[in-house]
Amino acid sequence: MGDDDLLATHLQELRRGTVVLACLLLLEQPGYGYALLDLLERRGFAVDANTLYPLLRRLEKQGLLTSEWNTDEARPRKFYRTSAEGTALAGDLSRDWDRLDTALRTLKGES
Structure with missing residues (x-):
């Protein structure tokens, strides 16, 4: 495996x-x-559609997202929204991310 593949x-x-x-x-x-x-990409998260759509279905199945179809336009679209359980999990994950960031900065001597 080359360096680029490993990275x-x-x-x-x-x-x-x-x-x-x-x-x-x-x-x-x-x-x-x-x-x-599009929003993920603009915010610095490069995600392929073949990754995102299965992820959205999985998060919905886990009860972390809810969805509903909007049929007001010519092309129906499925809209997703974070559920109460998803919001709680996002809070927990964000706090853990902050702890990990602090720990990594300490390891790198930045604290």
Whole structure:
């Protein structure tokens, strides 16, 4: 495995959980898949559609998101929103992220 492949593998592992947290935070305001993809990318989270849509379905199945169809426009869209359980989990994950960030900064001698 080359250096680029090794880096890509580890970056993917590092980012996997952060995308879950980012979705829970961003979907506190209702949003649909394509707009969420765009918003994630603009906020620094490069996510492929083939990753995002299964993630949204999984989070909904876990009760962390709710969804409803909007059929007011010519093309129906499924809107997602973070549930109360999802909001609570996002808070827990955010606090843990902050602790990890502090710990990593300490390891790097930045504190």
